[in-house]
Amino acid sequence: MPIRKNNNQWKIDFRIGSKRYRHTAKTKLECIQYRDKCIAEKDKEAPEKDDRTLRELIDIWYEARGIELADNERTLKNLIRFCDALGNPIAKEVTTRDWHKYKKKKREAGIGDKTLNNILGYINAVYNFLFRNAIIGYCNPFQPIEKIRTHEKELIFLSSEEIQLLFEDIQKNSKSRHVMMITKICLSTGARWGEIESRKDHHFKNNQVYLTYTKSKKNRIIPLDEALFQEVKQHIRDKGEFTNCQESFRRALLRSGVRTVRGQASHVLRHTFASHFMMNGGNIRVLQSILGHADIKMTMKYAKFSKEHLNDAVRLNPLSKMDTSWTHR
CATH class of the missing domain: 1.10.443.10 (Intergrase catalytic core)
Incomplete structure (x- = not known):
């Protein structure tokens, strides 16, 4: 939600869901108040239907943010594998239970806890980025999940x-x-x-x-x-x-x-x-x-x-x- 000064005026440009809002005011505070008012009014409305799949959100995130990462291709592959394992559900309907089922299955297959923590970090990044940029109108469903506590790897160095x-x-x-x-x-x-x-x-x-x-x-x-x-x-x-x-x-x-x-x-x-x-x-x-x-x-x-x-x-x-x-x- 960028707020920028242009000459003697302040401008704000942001989205809530799919709707875009723009406003010009004399002070930065007025822009912030306008944004807060729009968010409050939006919260009173009936929730907007969002039937986009998890894979669709991953693609949106990748184009907007993921492609900038140093290891972008590997991260995308891991996200797609996670999405496929869940059956590409409606992104809004995913729950913490889905993660715990996935974690149990992968542990039984021999996947390490550090790898699982990495995958959780990737999917958290997707939801958090999209919510922060008002591309989705709901919070990250995986936010309450804590990472698995792992033993620190032995640090080997040569004599x-x-x-x-x-x-x-x-x-x-x-x-x-x-x-x-x-x-x-x-x-x-x-x-x-x-x-x-x-x-x-x-x-x-x-x-x-x-x-x-x-x-x-x-x-x-x-x-x-x-x-x-x-x-x-x-x-x-x-x-x-x-x-x-x-x-x-x-x-x-x-x-x-x-x-x-x-x-x-x-x-x-x-x-x-x-x-x-x-x-x-x-x-x-x-x-x-x-x-x-x-x-x-x-x-x-x-x-x-x-x-x-x-x-x-x-x-x-x-x-x-x-x-x-x-x-x-």
């Missing part, structure tokens, strides 16, 4: 010895000419594999790598050690720009025998950078900026690796100020 093992396997067994170089850059910058794999020669300049079209849609610039920077430039001159080689990295990771968590693969390099950054005395806010996290909460999982954090566990525990030598007698 210096494991990094050496990985390098040795890549050097000896990998047929891809780019795997070693991309692995080095990821470990040096904390960038995602795809962010580095898509870089061209002109993205490496002034001892920095320029990251564009990132997951967060915000550009980042990360410095490189001068020796590594020169190595990257020489590599591109000799072997060409990077090509898709993530599968080669996965195979090297498995061959090397280092411990990994299913579903992380190349992301273990990002975890390794962040964990070592904090263990070596790095600042959590700086790490947030390097990783490109929009919310500091996403970065805080690495805070536990800081030396200060670990030393506090020794310094501040209840036995630290006590003489416990007598307990050994």
